[in-house]
Amino acid sequence: MMTATMVKERSLLGLRELSQTEIVQLLNRTAYWDNQAVKLTPVLESKFVSNMFFENSTRTRFSFEMAEKRLGAQVLNFTAAASSVEKGESIYDTVRTLESMGIDVGVIRLKPAGVLQQLAEKVSIPLINAGDGNNEHPTQALLDMYTMSKAFGELKGLKVSIIGDIMHSRVARSNLWGLTKMGAQVQFCAPENMKAPELMPYAPYVSIEEALKADVVMMLRVQLERHAVGMLQSAEEYRRQYGLTEERAAKLGAGTIIMHPAPVNRNVEIDDVVVESSKSRIFPQMANGVPVRMAVIERAVL
Known part of the structure; x- marks a missing residue:
């Protein structure tokens, strides 16, 4: 199980909190994947990733899903329009539910700014910001x-x-x-x-x-x-x-x-x-x- 420090280090909530070194590492690793001729490299075949989109975005969700599948991950797509959120279930409860089911990382897109930071402090899996309000889109x-x-x-x-x-x-x-x-x-x-x-x-x-x-x-x-x-x-x-x-x-x-x-x-x-x-x-x-x-x-x- 990841420690709180490990979860924080592996999450990506925004670029404001990243160091130049961390950004360089991500860009270098991007270049590595960009130069791979083989589309499917199943390094994450035993991992489960959930795309939790509480705000619509076709391009961003498809881009994340393509990335996840190229890494061989098992992908769960969640959209608020077809979820219990419409019935009043909170965003926190939804994320905690998926965490309890065993996902390894959550990709989240939200309308309200600030909620993602609060979620990250309450869950024990890394979270990736896919856009939160007018805050960040790292x-x-x-x-x-x-x-x-x-x-x-x-x-x-x-x-x-x-x-x-x-x-x-x-x-x-x-x-x-x-x-x-x-x-x-x-x-x-x-x-x-x-x-x-x-x-x-x-x-x-x-x-x-x-x-x-x-x-x-x-x-x-x-x-x-x-x-x-x-x-x-x-x-x-x-x-x-x-x-x-x-x-x-x-x-x-x-x-x-x-x-x-x-x-x-x-x-x-x-x-x-x-x-x-x-x-x-x-x-x-x-x-x-x-x-x-x-x-x-x-x-x-x-």
Whole structure:
């Protein structure tokens, strides 16, 4: 049985709490799995992994499931829509139930921020954060960093612009913590009502013109559901002021790459023709998610 210290060391709740050494180890192990020609390496064939998604995400869940199955793990998929949570069972009781059944690690995605940390203090299995509220999304940031390292060789010294709804973005936060620890310079660009004031001491806010003068331009998904509460005047107005239009993309530096955590609202935060342009790394990002999550799951279980 794992000790509390072992459980904590093998869990991945966020990048803010990881050291540079731990991030480097995960990225190196990602490269190892990325370079394996054989798709199935059953090093976890006797282990049980549960994907516990209390918030929908097709891409993230499939990416984790692909990673788990490539490692040979036995996979249990749990979605709140088809669970006892709808009947009032608490998230804690659900996780404890699956823990009692014998799972070795839990991958969890939650809407409320802070709940995952509380869960981690009460259970005796490693937990992996697949996105919690507007707090963190560590595996997304790791795959982003791995994508950048493949493009530039190293992360130290890179200038990375993250553009969009910073206030509600867990991707922006995890990238900020991870990239700065690796020696990259992060800057934000956002409409006034989408800024996160608490992050201002860690990264400056710049204009869209200044943001485009970077090695990496990362566009965030515009959460169109927020139109109803008045955060956006219109999708077209957002595109005009903050979108990566074809005209803006044409002005990017020769070595600049374009990234996006997806799903993409084409012709809103990024023009359709730019999504699959030569500078875009959006689809390679998705591919890189599998070896990153293989590295994270392996670390949690072995």
